[in-house]
Amino acid sequence: MKAMKTFAVAALIASVAVPALAEQRTLVFNTDASDPAPKAAFEQLVADFEAAYPEIDVVVNTFDHEGYKTAIRNFLTADSPDLANWYAGNRMRPFVEVGQFIDVSDVWAENGLYESLGSALSSMTIDGKQWGVPYTYYQWGIYYNKDAYAKAGVDAASIKTWDDFISACEKFQAAGIDCLTTGSKALWPIAGIFDYLDLRTNGYDFHMQLTSGDIAWTDDRVKAVFAEWAKVLPYTTANHAAIDWQDAVSNIVQGSAANYVIGNFAVAAFKDGGLTNDNLGFMQFPEITPGLARAEEAPTDTIHIPAGAKNVEDAKLFLAFLASSEVQTKMNGTLGQLPINSGSSVGDDPYLAAGFEMLSTADGGIAQFFDRDAPAEMAKAGMEGFQEFMVKPERLDDILERLEKVRVRVYQ
Amino acid sequence: MSASTDSLNSRRRPRAFAPWLFLAPGMAMFLFYVIIPIFQSxxxxxxxxxxxxxxxxIGIANYLELLDDDAFYTSLKNNIIWLVLYMLSVPAGLMIALFLNQTVRGIRIYKSLFFFPFVIxxxxxxxxxSWFYAPGFGLLYKLIELVTGQxxxxxxxENLVTYGIIAAGLWPQIAYCMILYLTGLNAVASDQIEAARLxxxxxxxxxxxxxxxxLRPATFIAIVVTVIGALRSFDLVSIMTSxxxxxxxxxxxxxxxxxxxxEYGxxxxxxxxxAVVLFAIMIIFISGFIWKMWRDEKGVR
Structure with missing residues (x-):
């Protein structure tokens, strides 16, 4: 196995690494910023960095957002860049555990990041060390079409609890509108629904124990989550399994559906489709168990230094630059997301302002997202189970037993 | 006399060596990219x-887990459905080939059109x-909606999806079989047709x-490529449904x-x-094919 890997590495190095030997201080940065807004934000970030450090040349390799998730494993072992995008929480754990990311605690200490990036500290820490620098996060919640609400005669402000939401769903159904839409073809959008249902039913600590494998999937408290989910299934877009998340966005835009549990990144898509601040609404996920400390979902995006980096020194300069409040303010202005740095400011975008308010007052905790909190295999099996449950709710017991089997194997 | 036998010998030796020299690059590639990876897997x-x-x-633990994995049985079942339904492309390809095997003005254009799905x-x-099936705007979806109202x-x-993908797969596969039969039809002896007609x-x-x-040689190749095509069906599943x-x-x-x-694997x-299980299934077919080819070649000699 080792020989196989070494051979692959040698072959790739021979073919790619030769130009990097030049005298110029170069930083190779692999990024998944292929969508328009992230792409613009990163181009700007790199330009600003090069302006601040004219002697350093940053070479950006942009990967397709989805393809990046598999590509990273190849380039980390074969032809390592100096910097790479990734995600916080359990999602970075496999790379940290095998030593593919380097410890950047010194960057945190020297630049006072424990203070300024404090809100993301726990999700960046494994074994008491920090393994990267977070630069953005965004809230998940319910985005809705105000025109659809008006048409069905529902007042969005009156929805406080899950029961309120379900009774609103009945009115939407009467008006011929899907109460809840989603596109589960790529599976992950529905994990957001599960996360919120679990966070609202059982709370943050339970959710974290479940995603770290300490609770059986056949537990009654897990079944309670699916019982809540079952209530909204009759009002959910029927063909969700055949459509992507962007298609569900068009359902909202066209008003054929009212609500969508999705991340703030979808706002750009909603607006491209023609919704404006006047008819696109945002609300936090309603309460299920009364009195539970409110937890929210806000996945954090990060940049790391791979172990194979050739220019670690300048890579650390880059991370320190990325962590500063002005850079994060500017970058997140373009991204349309929330900066991590507490000294940064949020633009006057109403959705960001609402998200910022919601996240900063969340006393329960901030979850990263199902496929970042749970290990990859559990996440995949879980999301497939969620999808099957949404289509065939009567199979719940079989599904949970299957997930339990996966849990026993994955976390052994 | 002796001089001529000498030169004959010296000519014969390189002749025994030359085929291997020509085969060497291909065999090396085959060794490195096929044989060794099989054993590595x-x-x-x-x-x-x-x-x-x-x-x-962990010894055979992976195989034991496979035996207890629902996903494995789903895949196996779907592979069998693929194998059976994909075989339709052989008679379908033959029908289209017979239909196109006539001398009409512009027949080449029709042939190209039928061959088109195999080229893309x-x-x-x-x-x-995927767009054809897409809910909301897909042609087939709209058509079904028009006829049945739903x-x-x-x-x-879950019950239709595999058939939907196979239908997509048949489109280029039929074209492939058709082209095999079209070339085969060129070789059909016209005197025998004439005699049969009399x-x-x-x-x-x-x-x-x-x-x-x-057309037996063409049928043989058509079946071989179809079996292999059905067993290694990957791209369509990946693109259409993941x-x-x-x-x-x-x-x-x-x-x-x-x-x-x-991403999650x-x-x-x-x-x-x-992969080993899939290879084991394939080897059943492949060895059958090789055995037949070997027998046929021996028969010819």
């Missing part, structure tokens, strides 16, 4: 390995059919007793990819075990 299938950390020897990438075929999202229905054979009898027997909904359109090759190489050992 077999070897990896006995390990628990995520591709990054150290591999752990499978990815494009997958996308075309559209069917084929790719979201004896009063026509229609089905002509086809069955005179034409098809002469194995969904909830894994019901998985086939073994996609299941292997999912476990070993996809990286169980190299488990993926390799699936």
């Amino acid at each position: 077999l070897w990896v299938s006995f390990y628990d390995w995520d591709g990054l950390s150290d591999a752990k020897w 990438s499978q990815v494009v075929v997958g996308l075309i059919f 559209g069917v999202a084929i790719l979201a229905d 004896d009063g054979a026509k229609g089905w009898r002509m086809l069955w007793y005179v034409v098809i027997p002469q 194995g969904g909904p909830f894994g019901s359109s998985r086939v073994l090759s996609y299941f292997m990819y999912e476990q070993a190489l996809s 990286y169980r190299m050992g488990y993926g390799a075990a699936i």
